[in-house]
Amino acid sequence: MAKSKFERLPGFRDFTPEELDGVLHIFDSWRTVSTRYGFSEYGGPPLELLDLYVEKSGEEIVQQLYNFQDKGQRKIALRPEMTPSLARILAGRHRAMAKPIRWFSLPQLFRYERQQRGRLREHFQWNVDIVGEQGVGADVEVLAVALDGLRELGLRENHIVARVSDRKLMTEILLVLGVKPDNVSTVFTIIDKMERTKVNRSMDRLCAEAELDTEAAEKVLEICYEDQIEVLRQKFEASISITERLDVLQIYIESLEAKGLGAYVQFDLKIVRGLAYYTGIVFEIFDRAGDLRAICGGGRYDRLLELVGGDPLPAVGFGMGDVVLGELLRIRKLFKPESAKVDLFLVIVGEEQRTLALSIAHNQRENGLTVLYGLRPETVGKQLEMASKIGACQVLMLAPDELERGLVVLKDMKTGEQREMRLEEFIT
Amino acid sequence: MAKSKFERLPGFRDFTPEELDGVLHIFDSWRTVSTRYGFSEYGGPPLELLDLYVEKSGEEIVQQLYNFQDKGQRKIALRPEMTPSLARILAGRHRAMAKPIRWFSLPQLFRYERQQRGRLREHFQWNVDIVGEQGVGADVEVLAVALDGLRELGLRENHIVARVSDRKLMTEILLVLGVKPDNVSTVFTIIDKMERTKVNRSMDRLCAEAELDTEAAEKVLEICYEDQIEVLRQKFEASISITERLDVLQIYIESLEAKGLGAYVQFDLKIVRGLAYYTGIVFEIFDRAGDLRAICGGGRYDRLLELVGGDPLPAVGFGMGDVVLGELLRIRKLFKPESAKVDLFLVIVGEEQRTLALSIAHNQRENGLTVLYGLRPETVGKQLEMASKIGACQVLMLAPDELERGLVVLKDMKTGEQREMRLEEFIT
Numbered sequence: 001m002a003k004s005k006f007e008r009l010p011g012f013r014d015f016t017p018e019e020l021d022g023v024l025h026i027f028d029s030w031r032t033v034s035t036r037y038g039f040s041e042y043g044g045p046p047l048e049l050l051d052l053y054v055e056k057s058g059e060e061i062v063q064q065l066y067n068f069q070d071k072g073q074r075k076i077a078l079r080p081e082m083t084p085s086l087a088r089i090l091a092g093r094h095r096a097m098a099k100p101i102r103w104f105s106l107p108q109l110f111r112y113e114r115q116q117r118g119r120l121r122e123h124f125q126w127n128v129d130i131v132g133e134q135g136v137g138a139d140v141e142v143l144a145v146a147l148d149g150l151r152e153l154g155l156r157e158n159h160i161v162a163r164v165s166d167r168k169l170m171t172e173i174l175l176v177l178g179v180k181p182d183n184v185s186t187v188f189t190i191i192d193k194m195e196r197t198k199v200n201r202s203m204d205r206l207c208a209e210a211e212l213d214t215e216a217a218e219k220v221l222e223i224c225y226e227d228q229i230e231v232l233r234q235k236f237e238a239s240i241s242i243t244e245r246l247d248v249l250q251i252y253i254e255s256l257e258a259k260g261l262g263a264y265v266q267f268d269l270k271i272v273r274g275l276a277y278y279t280g281i282v283f284e285i286f287d288r289a290g291d292l293r294a295i296c297g298g299g300r301y302d303r304l305l306e307l308v309g310g311d312p313l314p315a316v317g318f319g320m321g322d323v324v325l326g327e328l329l330r331i332r333k334l335f336k337p338e339s340a341k342v343d344l345f346l347v348i349v350g351e352e353q354r355t356l357a358l359s360i361a362h363n364q365r366e367n368g369l370t371v372l373y374g375l376r377p378e379t380v381g382k383q384l385e386m387a388s389k390i391g392a393c394q395v396l397m398l399a400p401d402e403l404e405r406g407l408v409v410l411k412d413m414k415t416g417e418q419r420e421m422r423l424e425e426f427i428t
Numbered sequence: 429m430a431k432s433k434f435e436r437l438p439g440f441r442d443f444t445p446e447e448l449d450g451v452l453h454i455f456d457s458w459r460t461v462s463t464r465y466g467f468s469e470y471g472g473p474p475l476e477l478l479d480l481y482v483e484k485s486g487e488e489i490v491q492q493l494y495n496f497q498d499k500g501q502r503k504i505a506l507r508p509e510m511t512p513s514l515a516r517i518l519a520g521r522h523r524a525m526a527k528p529i530r531w532f533s534l535p536q537l538f539r540y541e542r543q544q545r546g547r548l549r550e551h552f553q554w555n556v557d558i559v560g561e562q563g564v565g566a567d568v569e570v571l572a573v574a575l576d577g578l579r580e581l582g583l584r585e586n587h588i589v590a591r592v593s594d595r596k597l598m599t600e601i602l603l604v605l606g607v608k609p610d611n612v613s614t615v616f617t618i619i620d621k622m623e624r625t626k627v628n629r630s631m632d633r634l635c636a637e638a639e640l641d642t643e644a645a646e647k648v649l650e651i652c653y654e655d656q657i658e659v660l661r662q663k664f665e666a667s668i669s670i671t672e673r674l675d676v677l678q679i680y681i682e683s684l685e686a687k688g689l690g691a692y693v694q695f696d697l698k699i700v701r702g703l704a705y706y707t708g709i710v711f712e713i714f715d716r717a718g719d720l721r722a723i724c725g726g727g728r729y730d731r732l733l734e735l736v737g738g739d740p741l742p743a744v745g746f747g748m749g750d751v752v753l754g755e756l757l758r759i760r761k762l763f764k765p766e767s768a769k770v771d772l773f774l775v776i777v778g779e780e781q782r783t784l785a786l787s788i789a790h791n792q793r794e795n796g797l798t799v800l801y802g803l804r805p806e807t808v809g810k811q812l813e814m815a816s817k818i819g820a821c822q823v824l825m826l827a828p829d830e831l832e833r834g835l836v837v838l839k840d841m842k843t844g845e846q847r848e849m850r851l852e853e854f855i856t
Binding site for chain 1: 433434435436437438440441442443444445448451452461463464465466468469470471472473474475476477479480483491494496497498499500502504506513516517521526528531536538540550558561563565566568569572576682683686687688689736737768770782783784786787789790791793796797798799800802803804814817818
C-alpha cells in the first residue's frame with residue numbers, strides 16, 4: 001500500500017517543500033514590490049455570505065462557487081475573488097482613514113469550474129487596490145506595480161505585454177458607431193470573446209444580439225483593431241467625450257513611459273474585461289508568445305463600494321494569479337527553486353557526546369544557523385553520509401579524543417578541508 | 429450608510445494592515461525558527477474529503493466541521509487540522525524520501541464551534557512534524573522547536589511552561605492501579621478534564637464510567653499529581669514496562685535540559701491529550717499565569733499514517749495556534765507592530781515636474797526604497813502635510829528654479845535639515 005485510500009480533491013494542489021518554494025518565491029516578489037510602492041498588506045476570511053458575491057456578479061456566479069449552508073443556516077461561499085471582501089471591510093472603516101488607501105492582499109481563491117490547463121479550482125492571487133483617488137495617477141501606479149511585480153520575477157518586455165483600454169472611451173465610440181445604449185454591454189461581451197471567435201461568428205452575434213446592421217457591425221469590429229490614439233482623435237474629433245477620454249488615456253500611457261515601462265504597454269481596444277463592474281481604464285497582462293491565458297487583469301471600478309452598501313468611493317486595482325504566472329516562469333526558465341541550506345551538521349562519534357551535541361545545536365541555532373544532527377545512534381560513516389545527502393556546508397565532529405583536549409574538528413564539505421577548533425567557540 | 433449591508437461571518441477575522449502585522453510577525457518567528465531546525469515548509473488544500481477526518485477522529489467530529497457536498501456530489505470539509513492532510517500527502521510519496529522527514533506548515537484551520545474567548549471559528553496554526561524516526565531524539569527536537577518558536581517572540585520561562593507526560597507510561601500505571609484495559613481511554617478522558625472539574629465529580633466519573641472502586645479511583649487521582657520521576661521509580665519498581673518508560677522520559681527531559689530549555693519543562697501526568705491517536709510522549713504548553721487555554725499541544729502518533737491507508741511510519745509533531753498566542757503576547761506586552769516605513773516622498777511643485785517625479789519614483793523603487801508621491805495635483809503645503817502624516821523619512825522637493833540648475837532639495841523629516849543635491853543622483 002503505497003498510496004492513501006483518500007485522494008486529493010480534483011483541482012486542488014498539494015505543495016511539497018520544492019513545490020511550495022516556487023509559490024513562496026512569487027509571494028516574496030509580490031510583497032517586496034508592494035512595499036516599495038507603499039502598499040500595506042491586509043487579509044480577510046476565506047468564507048463570506050453568498051449574497052456578497054451575488055450582489056456584485058449576479059445569480060449566475062453561484063454555479064461557479066463552492067457554496068453551502070453552514071450549521072447556523074447561513075448561506076455562505078468560499079471566496080472566488082477578494083474585491084467584495086475588500087469593499088465590505090472598507091465600508092465599515094474607510095471614513096476614519098487617510099485617502100488614498102493603498103492596500104494589497106495574497107488570498108487563496110476558489111471556483112468550482114470545469115478543469116483545464118492553467119485553470120484549477122483554487123489559486124493564490126496578488127490583489128492590489130488604490131481606493132479613494134479618482135485621478136488617472138492612481139491608474140498609473142496600479143499598472144506600474146503589477147508590471148514591476150512581474151519584472152521582479154525576471155520577466156522583461158520581450159516576455160510580457162500589458163494591453164490597455166478604457167471602457168468609457170469604448171462606450172462613447174460604440175454610441176457614435178450606432179450601438180444603442182442598452183446594447184453596449186452586449187457588445188462588450190462579444191468584443192471580450194472576439195479573439196477566440198471566428199470573425200463571421202462575431203459579426204453574426206453583433207447583428208443578432210446587439211441589433212446592428214452589417215455595416216455597423218463591420219465598423220465595430222474594425223475599430224477594435226485601431227491601435228493609434230492619433231487616428232482615433234482624427235476619426236472622432238467631433239465628439240468631445242471621446243476626445244476627453246483620449247486625453248486621459250494619453251496621460252496614462254505617457255506616465256507609464258515616464259516610469260520606464262513604455263515598452264510593456266500597448267493600447268488595445270479589444271480589452272474590455274468581461275466583468276460589468278469596471279468603469280474606466282482597464283488592462284490585461286499577457287505573455288508575448290500568447291500561449292497562456294491572461295496573467296493579470298484589472299482596472300477602475302468606481303461603483304463597487306456603493307454596491308455593497310458603503311459610501312461611493314473611486315477605486316482601481318487588479319488581481320494576478322499564481323498558476324498562469326508560475327507556468328510562464330517555468331516556460332521562460334525563470335523559476336529557480338533554492339534548496340534549503342544546512343549550515344552545520346554535528347557528527348556524534350559516541351553517545352556520551354550527545355548531550356554536548358544538543359547543547360551546541362541549540363547554541364548555534366540561537367546564533368541563527370541551520371543546524372542538524374542524527375536523532376538516533378548511528379555510525380560515524382552513516383552520519384557523514386546523511387550530512388552529505390542533505391547538502392550540509394560544514395560538519396562538526398565531536399570525538400572523545402579531541403574533546404579531551406577541548407577540541408572539535410570542523411570539516412568544510414565543499415573543499416574537504418578539516419581543522420581543529422576550540423570547543424568553546426561553539427557553545428557560546 | 430457607513431457600514432456595508434453585508435456582515436462578516438461570526439467567528440472569522442478581518443485583518444487591517446495593523447492587525448495583519450501581528451500575525452505576520454508571528455509567522456516570521458515560526459518560519460525563522462523552523463528553518464534553523466532544518467524543517468521545510470509544505471502546504472495542502474483547505475478542502476479535503478470529509479472521510480479523511482471521520483477516519484481519524486470518528487463520526488462526532490462532523491458536528492464541529494464546516495462540511496458540505498460539492499457540485500460533484502463529493503462530501504467534503506474545510507480542514508479542522510493539518511495532520512490528516514500531511515498523512516495523505518506522505519502516504520503517496522514518503523518511500524522515495526530520506527528519513528526522517530522534517531516538515532512544517534502554516535495552514536488556516538476551521539471549526540464550527542460555539543464561540544468563546546480565544547476560540548474563533550478559524551485560526552492559523554504552526555504545524556511541525558518529524559516523520560520516520562521512532563527514537564526519543566525526535567520528540568526532543570519537536571518540543572525544542574516549539575519552545576524556541578515562542579522564545580523567538582520574546583516569551584521566557586517566567587511566561588510559559590511545557591507540561592510533558594507519556595501516554596504509554598500512564599497506561600502502564602493505570603493497569604497496575606487496577607484499571608481494566610478497556611477502560612484506559614475512558615480514564616484518559618476523565619484525567620484530561622480533571623483540572624477544570626471538581627474532585628468529587630472526577631471521582632464519581634472514575635467509579636461510574638471506568639468501573640473503579642473508591643480506593644482505586646483515589647489512587648488514580650493522587651498519582652496524577654506526582655511530579656517526581658524518582659518517586660514513581662520507587663513506587664512502581666516491580667514493573668519493567670513502567671521503569672522502561674521512565675527511562676525514556678528521563679532521557680527526554682535531560683535532553684531538553686542539555687539544550688538549555690530545562691526551565692521550560694515540567695513533568696505532569698495530568699497531561700494526556702484528549703485525542704486517541706497519540707501513542708507516546710505528549711505535551712502541552714501553557715502560559716504560567718494559567719489564564720489562557722493551551723498555546724500548543726503535541727506528541728507522538730505512530731499509527732496515523734497507517735490509518736489513512738499508508739505504510740506504518742512513526743511520527744511526532746505539534747500544532748500551535750495564533751489566537752491564544754496573540755492574546756498572550758498582548759497581555760505580556762510583547763506585541764510590537766511596526767508601522768510601514770516610507771523612505772522617500774516626492775513633492776511635485778508644479779505639474780510640469782510630474783513626469784520627472786514618475787521617473788525618480790521608479791528609479792528609487794528599483795533601488796529598493798519605498799517611495800510615494802501625490803497621485804493628483806495638490807499644493808506644496810498639502811503634499812508636505814501628506815508626507816508628514818504617512819511618516820516619510822525624507823522628502824525630495826522638485827521645484828522649477830532648482831531643477832533649472834540641475835538641483836533638487838532633500839529634506840530630512842526628523843531633523844528638518846535641508847540640502848541641495850544633484851538631480852542625477854536620483855535618476856540612476
